[in-house]
Amino acid sequence: MPENLLEVRNLTITPAGAEVPVLDDVSLSLAPGERVGLIGESGSGKSLTALSVMGLLPEELHAQGTVSLQGHGGNLLEANEKTLAGLRSDIVSMVFQEPMSALNPLMRIGDQIAEVLRIHGRVPRAQIPGRVRELLAEVHMPDPDSARFAYPHQMSGGQRQRVMLAIALANSPRLLICDEPTTALDVTVQRRMLDLIAERVAAVEAGLLFITHDLAVVAGVCDRVIVMYRGRIVETGTVTEIFTAPRHEYTRGLLASSDLEATDDRGRLFTLKTALDYAGPRVPTRDSSTDANRATDANRAADGQGGAASATGSAPLIEVSDVTRVFKGRGLFGRRRSDVTALGSIDFSVAAGERLGIVGESGSGKSTLLNILSGLDRPTTGHVRVGDIRVEAASSTALRALRENLQIVFQDPFASLDPRMRVADIIAEPLVAAGVDKDERSARVEEMIAAVDLDAQSLRRYPHQFSGGQRQRISIARALVTRPQILVADEPVSALDVSVRAQVLNLLADLLEDYALTLLFVSHDLGVVKHLCSQVIVMKDGQIVESGATEDIYANPQEGYTRRLIAATPSLADALAATG
Amino acid sequence: MSEMPTGANSPRDDVALDVSAATASAPEPATGRRRSRLRLNSSMIIGACLVVLILGLALVSFVWTPYGPSEIDPVARLRAGSPAHPFGTDRFGRDTLTWVMYGARITLMVGVVAVGIALLIGTPIGIVSAIFAKQPWGMWIDAVIMRANDILLAFPALLLAIIFAAVYSPGTGPAMVAVGIAAIPGFARVARSGTLQVLGSEYVRAARASNRRIPAIAVVHVLPNIAGMVIVQASVAFAISVLAEAGLSFLGLGTQAPVPSWGRMLQESQQFLSTHPELALWPGLFIALAVLGFNLLGDGLRDRFDPKMDARGA
Numbered sequence: 064m065p066e067n068l069l070e071v072r073n074l075t076i077t078p079a080g081a082e083v084p085v086l087d088d089v090s091l092s093l094a095p096g097e098r099v100g101l102i103g104e105s106g107s108g109k110s111l112t113a114l115s116v117m118g119l120l121p122e123e124l125h126a127q128g129t130v131s132l133q134g135h136g137g138n139l140l141e142a143n144e145k146t147l148a149g150l151r152s153d154i155v156s157m158v159f160q161e162p163m164s165a166l167n168p169l170m171r172i173g174d175q176i177a178e179v180l181r182i183h184g185r186v187p188r189a190q191i192p193g194r195v196r197e198l199l200a201e202v203h204m205p206d207p208d209s210a211r212f213a214y215p216h217q218m219s220g221g222q223r224q225r226v227m228l229a230i231a232l233a234n235s236p237r238l239l240i241c242d243e244p245t246t247a248l249d250v251t252v253q254r255r256m257l258d259l260i261a262e263r264v265a266a267v268e269a270g271l272l273f274i275t276h277d278l279a280v281v282a283g284v285c286d287r288v289i290v291m292y293r294g295r296i297v298e299t300g301t302v303t304e305i306f307t308a309p310r311h312e313y314t315r316g317l318l319a320s321s322d323l324e325a326t327d328d329r330g331r332l333f334t335l336k337t338a339l340d341y342a343g344p345r346v347p348t349r350d351s352s353t354d355a356n357r358a359t360d361a362n363r364a365a366d367g368q369g370g371a372a373s374a375t376g377s378a379p380l381i382e383v384s385d386v387t388r389v390f391k392g393r394g395l396f397g398r399r400r401s402d403v404t405a406l407g408s409i410d411f412s413v414a415a416g417e418r419l420g421i422v423g424e425s426g427s428g429k430s431t432l433l434n435i436l437s438g439l440d441r442p443t444t445g446h447v448r449v450g451d452i453r454v455e456a457a458s459s460t461a462l463r464a465l466r467e468n469l470q471i472v473f474q475d476p477f478a479s480l481d482p483r484m485r486v487a488d489i490i491a492e493p494l495v496a497a498g499v500d501k502d503e504r505s506a507r508v509e510e511m512i513a514a515v516d517l518d519a520q521s522l523r524r525y526p527h528q529f530s531g532g533q534r535q536r537i538s539i540a541r542a543l544v545t546r547p548q549i550l551v552a553d554e555p556v557s558a559l560d561v562s563v564r565a566q567v568l569n570l571l572a573d574l575l576e577d578y579a580l581t582l583l584f585v586s587h588d589l590g591v592v593k594h595l596c597s598q599v600i601v602m603k604d605g606q607i608v609e610s611g612a613t614e615d616i617y618a619n620p621q622e623g624y625t626r627r628l629i630a631a632t633p634s635l636a637d638a639l640a641a642t643g
Numbered sequence: 644m645s646e647m648p649t650g651a652n653s654p655r656d657d658v659a660l661d662v663s664a665a666t667a668s669a670p671e672p673a674t675g676r677r678r679s680r681l682r683l684n685s686s687m688i689i690g691a692c693l694v695v696l697i698l699g700l701a702l703v704s705f706v707w708t709p710y711g712p713s714e715i716d717p718v719a720r721l722r723a724g725s726p727a728h729p730f731g732t733d734r735f736g737r738d739t740l741t742w743v744m745y746g747a748r749i750t751l752m753v754g755v756v757a758v759g760i761a762l763l764i765g766t767p768i769g770i771v772s773a774i775f776a777k778q779p780w781g782m783w784i785d786a787v788i789m790r791a792n793d794i795l796l797a798f799p800a801l802l803l804a805i806i807f808a809a810v811y812s813p814g815t816g817p818a819m820v821a822v823g824i825a826a827i828p829g830f831a832r833v834a835r836s837g838t839l840q841v842l843g844s845e846y847v848r849a850a851r852a853s854n855r856r857i858p859a860i861a862v863v864h865v866l867p868n869i870a871g872m873v874i875v876q877a878s879v880a881f882a883i884s885v886l887a888e889a890g891l892s893f894l895g896l897g898t899q900a901p902v903p904s905w906g907r908m909l910q911e912s913q914q915f916l917s918t919h920p921e922l923a924l925w926p927g928l929f930i931a932l933a934v935l936g937f938n939l940l941g942d943g944l945r946d947r948f949d950p951k952m953d954a955r956g957a
Contacts, residue, residue: 439851463854473849474845480846492853493853496856
């Protein structure tokens, strides 16, 4: 048996002062050229494992065990900085999650790639510019000649991640570590990025350690999967083994909650807890029974609201007609810049009780549309009517009435809660604004915290004491505490782990029924929208390219863009079908 | 289902899954953030000790001093340190230790009043300015406020104090007010940048979406979130005020005789600098210690309130 490229033995990391290790007896190995996926939710120790291999562990963490790399004798954990510096980039290199913060904002990207080449001195100086161009061409950067002179902020997220990949591969390392490289990217960009990583790793014959929380992502890229849970490795196996016959309870739960196609008897997604009933991913054979189920489900939801809708008359609850929003370009010192059209003639309407999904990549104008609907921004032209309020010309009193009726759940649960406020005050804030008296406030706050499945003790704590999923529950509680008719959710699950995503989506589905809400759900993830929404509109560059019933759009997309979006959405079934 | 919120910045999520491997590890691992919250940095400790020392001197002086401040001992003039006069005596035979203790009072009073003026005026100016800056129609108001602020910033505290001393009579009061006014722009700038940051945050968007009015947002969200920055600014401004008061008294524009002040002690010791340098040493030493103490405290607080450690638990 040939020597392994990477060999981690009994790696244990215990933070000073803590009794329980954050990484407990982790052993794994990687053969040369092998592609391994490391899967787990945030906090499971995936990133710490990767950082130990890079020798980049934070100083206050002390690791026990051995980490050895082919081409370097001895334990990497005991190697000094100089040895490690020689290994990095030459033998092992890393692509980080957030390309904007991993690149130096003040350096041209060509210089940043050249820096890596220069430090390691394998390429003669004179040839560096040529090599930089070559690397950029290899990661399929459009127009590599001029891209060299761009700054990171001038590039899109996907392009920045390509640059990161070029830097990581600059010195042809034997092992590439990717830490959630596509989590910050849009679905379509993610697909291309994954293909690119697979292509480049194959081209330079490097090993790959791919870290992610999303099973669907890993399937197309890796041969073997390692599942981590709470600092331990719970299961290892080939992609097919893990997907079809998961042995460990957690793996099964993760698999079940990743699958947005499968639902339990109540029409809810599987979570880690209900995973026992999960039958495994369905290979996409136009399975009409599930579709029919969901259709009736959606119909049932619509029926439930039918009475309410007819009571208020047949006019839709929200009507958006011919809305445009143009941002005036204003450069430094009043220099004219070209105007940016964020929205161009948007038309749609939402009936009471309907669930509308708004899908598009970042920059498609989804957020601008939401801002206009909630009265945080005004359209340049066009009309918006919510209930009987004309939003575009609303007085501040009317806007206040609108906002009592329309509440938003924001994308980032870490940024949308004031870190200096207690949870009780956060949830009560809309009530304070509405002038509800103190006793009723606390009664309603307690009711809401129970409705989102958090216990009453949470009310006295601060947001930083909660995890992402719990924070998103708090955010939902705040949105619903005023009993709005309309709930606007702005990518509420895209910052969450897959295993938590299902729980939050189920909670949303429950609350939609309990509170008879009309939902506007913005997402770049078609899978999520498909599960939750009966109607969908697809946006691109500020225009609606396609709209209609979710089932129709999925079954029969008319536009090329929609087809691309659907194809790019990672799903377990497709991934499994691809691996065979 | 009932979930316990997990520890600070807990990576765990709403998972109450009973996995045999995991049940053993029930308590949360201590995280980097939690420990750094508890760990006091050394500069903060040293700074706090020096500040407590100065504060102690001033407090004790109300209850007890070795001698009265104007008690003179004609026999023991210009003495070096001795058991009777640990820090020595000045040219009238007054006890230097007594004067140092009394001087701490003036120093602290000037600091508190000057920083109080600057904080109470500067911080609201900054917050209001930032709020206007965020309104499409209010940008010019922000511009006017901030340019006025810049003009004030261009005047050194000393110049203001000279003007004040010329208009009113020289004294501790006008000096404090002058130093305080000169420190306003600093607070306004810090408060404005902090407020802009907070107003741009998602939780303020959420507050606006739930109908909070701007004054309420300023009180409920902005103030608590910029408090850290303002406290840091206050401790640095305190150090500057201490120094400014000593300088003004040295020039005869601040505290007037016969009130004991470190600046005046320095000035009076000038003519004996070649023969009795220790007369200048003691007030100089305590001015230096006070300034150092407040600066170190400010540095320590800055680390403590670092927005990067605060932004998100991760």
